Amino acid sequence: MLLLIQYTILFASILILVALGGCFAEHSGVINLGLEGIMVIGALGGALMMRYLPGTTPAFLMILLVVLASTAAGVLYSVLLAVAAINFKADQTIVGTAMNMLGTAVATVIVKAINIAANPDDVSSTIQYVNAKTAFIINIGGFEFNWFMVLTLIALIVSYVVLYKTRFGLRLMACGEHPQAADSVGINVYKMRWAGVLISGFLGGLGGIVYITAGVSEWKFEYGVAGFGFLALAVMIFGQWKPTRIALAALLFGLFRALSNVYFGFDFLVKLQIPSGVYNMLPYIISLVVLAFTSGKSRAPKSEGIPYDKGSR
Amino acid sequence: MKKNLLKNNIVQSLLTSLICIILGMIVGFIVLLFINPAGAAEAIISIAKNFFCYNSTNMQLKYLGNTLAKTAPLLMCSLSVLFSYKVGLFNIGVAGQYVVGACACLYAALAWHLSWLPCMLLAILAGAVFGAISGALKAYFNVNEVISGIMLNWIGLYGTNMILSNVKEAASPYTYQLSAAGEQAILPTLGLGALFNNNQYVGLALPLSIICAIAIWVILEKTRFGYELKATGYNKNAAKYSGMAEKRNMILTLIIGGALAGLGGSLLYQTGYEQWQCTHSSLPAMGFNGIAAAFLGGLSPIGTIFASFFIQHITAGGTYVDKTMYCSQISDLISAIIVYLCGFVGFFKYAINTHIAKREARKGGNE
Numbered sequence: 001m002l003l004l005i006q007y008t009i010l011f012a013s014i015l016i017l018v019a020l021g022g023c024f025a026e027h028s029g030v031i032n033l034g035l036e037g038i039m040v041i042g043a044l045g046g047a048l049m050m051r052y053l054p055g056t057t058p059a060f061l062m063i064l065l066v067v068l069a070s071t072a073a074g075v076l077y078s079v080l081l082a083v084a085a086i087n088f089k090a091d092q093t094i095v096g097t098a099m100n101m102l103g104t105a106v107a108t109v110i111v112k113a114i115n116i117a118a119n120p121d122d123v124s125s126t127i128q129y130v131n132a133k134t135a136f137i138i139n140i141g142g143f144e145f146n147w148f149m150v151l152t153l154i155a156l157i158v159s160y161v162v163l164y165k166t167r168f169g170l171r172l173m174a175c176g177e178h179p180q181a182a183d184s185v186g187i188n189v190y191k192m193r194w195a196g197v198l199i200s201g202f203l204g205g206l207g208g209i210v211y212i213t214a215g216v217s218e219w220k221f222e223y224g225v226a227g228f229g230f231l232a233l234a235v236m237i238f239g240q241w242k243p244t245r246i247a248l249a250a251l252l253f254g255l256f257r258a259l260s261n262v263y264f265g266f267d268f269l270v271k272l273q274i275p276s277g278v279y280n281m282l283p284y285i286i287s288l289v290v291l292a293f294t295s296g297k298s299r300a301p302k303s304e305g306i307p308y309d310k311g312s313r
Numbered sequence: 314m315k316k317n318l319l320k321n322n323i324v325q326s327l328l329t330s331l332i333c334i335i336l337g338m339i340v341g342f343i344v345l346l347f348i349n350p351a352g353a354a355e356a357i358i359s360i361a362k363n364f365f366c367y368n369s370t371n372m373q374l375k376y377l378g379n380t381l382a383k384t385a386p387l388l389m390c391s392l393s394v395l396f397s398y399k400v401g402l403f404n405i406g407v408a409g410q411y412v413v414g415a416c417a418c419l420y421a422a423l424a425w426h427l428s429w430l431p432c433m434l435l436a437i438l439a440g441a442v443f444g445a446i447s448g449a450l451k452a453y454f455n456v457n458e459v460i461s462g463i464m465l466n467w468i469g470l471y472g473t474n475m476i477l478s479n480v481k482e483a484a485s486p487y488t489y490q491l492s493a494a495g496e497q498a499i500l501p502t503l504g505l506g507a508l509f510n511n512n513q514y515v516g517l518a519l520p521l522s523i524i525c526a527i528a529i530w531v532i533l534e535k536t537r538f539g540y541e542l543k544a545t546g547y548n549k550n551a552a553k554y555s556g557m558a559e560k561r562n563m564i565l566t567l568i569i570g571g572a573l574a575g576l577g578g579s580l581l582y583q584t585g586y587e588q589w590q591c592t593h594s595s596l597p598a599m600g601f602n603g604i605a606a607a608f609l610g611g612l613s614p615i616g617t618i619f620a621s622f623f624i625q626h627i628t629a630g631g632t633y634v635d636k637t638m639y640c641s642q643i644s645d646l647i648s649a650i651i652v653y654l655c656g657f658v659g660f661f662k663y664a665i666n667t668h669i670a671k672r673e674a675r676k677g678g679n680e
Contacts, residue, residue: 084653088657094656095656101601106649108645112639112640113348113640123636222642223594223595226467227463233460277475285468287460288450288464291461292450292454295457296455
């Protein structure tokens, strides 16, 4: 039971971080379908940092550097989306999809190159970080408390305050609702959208590193992040683009995702003899059902996905 | 004369596709240089050469055959993406539809021992059902087809692993070999294999996929149904206003798209070229490469035939890079860059057109 709670919170943390990232991008008016790729690149940045830092690094420094590495990687990668979608008015769906394909390909190529350089017989795309990972975890009576849970809570509160209580956040949201109106009162729409996309890169990258450290101590980068970026988008839609609701939605999705990790700990679930594949499918099935019921009265930002052109009315 | 040529839409599409390919290859080359400058040039050449890496003509023919055997399913996937895109739907669920197609035909062949045609029809049906789910969710519940497509991809993958585990070899994660356990389901080769140094994987799939491409072109360009679909894609509300059943059209589009992708699954797995690995934990690249091919082909059914071959050509070429320095995924990287650049096609065309306009204006001023 404790294990289920632990994994639920952990997976919910990932979904909250990434969904908040999507939330910032969409409120500024850009649909970020490349979150999946951003997560992979963020995870790569963090994993490489963990690999190269000496094992003797103090825990605090370790956490700080790994978080910095993955968020920086995420922000850098999201520039690809910002340039294409904001400055070149490219099709955001194509660019997002390309970023997802590219993320996994780049990560695999880089990790394999590093592994081959270290040992010519090692052609795997796996990075191990058994020791480094211990810095993030504190054992409290069987419950593995993870510092990322705190970071997520902070991110959630900060996001709420920034979006609703600051001038920046309200202006950002104006750009997603009616960019022409925002422009007419002197807000630079392009700058705001850049900010939205870069913030989504920051949060997406952070979500990526949490994902690959959740319950495992090595990651095979060929796998990508198994559609988690898109699950986060589903959470965002279910949460109606509002941080507090996103958090609740993420807990629900996190629970179903956690079940596939720990279902064998429950006697009655084991007795049902449901194949493990069903548990793997569960989060995706639930999200389809939930989306079917919530998308109808969607409160999406009105101008999301439409490139802003100063000249058009 | 030259100006008129550049104004031509087909020439522009061709030009932008070439720009995408060249830029994609250059970026791939730079990445190789960063990893290890010593073999980069050689590696990029082997990617571009693919089957020409072999010296004897017979071997070249054989491996050209292999590339063609995988081009057929890729073409089906990219037709699926293209067809849906024309109607304003981004069918990213193509990967899942392809996977369930493979699942249906393999299970029918190995468990029920059906012959090749019913197996293929079941694959088409399975893909169509997955497409229909996406379409219905979009039409009636306003669910973004990209997100529902991705969810269905993973549901399809895990479901396929589960179902095909019933027909897998005891000692390995692979399904039974079709040539041993389901020979009746292998697609007829029509004697085409003989042209490629007796490559048994080349057969019905290739001509069938090209016929499909032509059929899609005819539907889109020459029929009322295709016109309605495209109208729905341009402006949903206008289409509805002029009496077209926009919801039905949307669902029908994704059903056809799904059917095409499902057929793609059948066209690869029913040649016996590959066995399904029941421990797959990521989706086969075929579906996503289909997206690359569709956009690289300038979203024209005829263009995609060549684009599919090119994408498959470099994907296969990736396996010939020097494995002591690089890995074959470098081809995936190049394909991904090409898709990314395809997002800029509108910009490229705009740049060409403004360039022409400027030159014409200058000429007009001189006269």
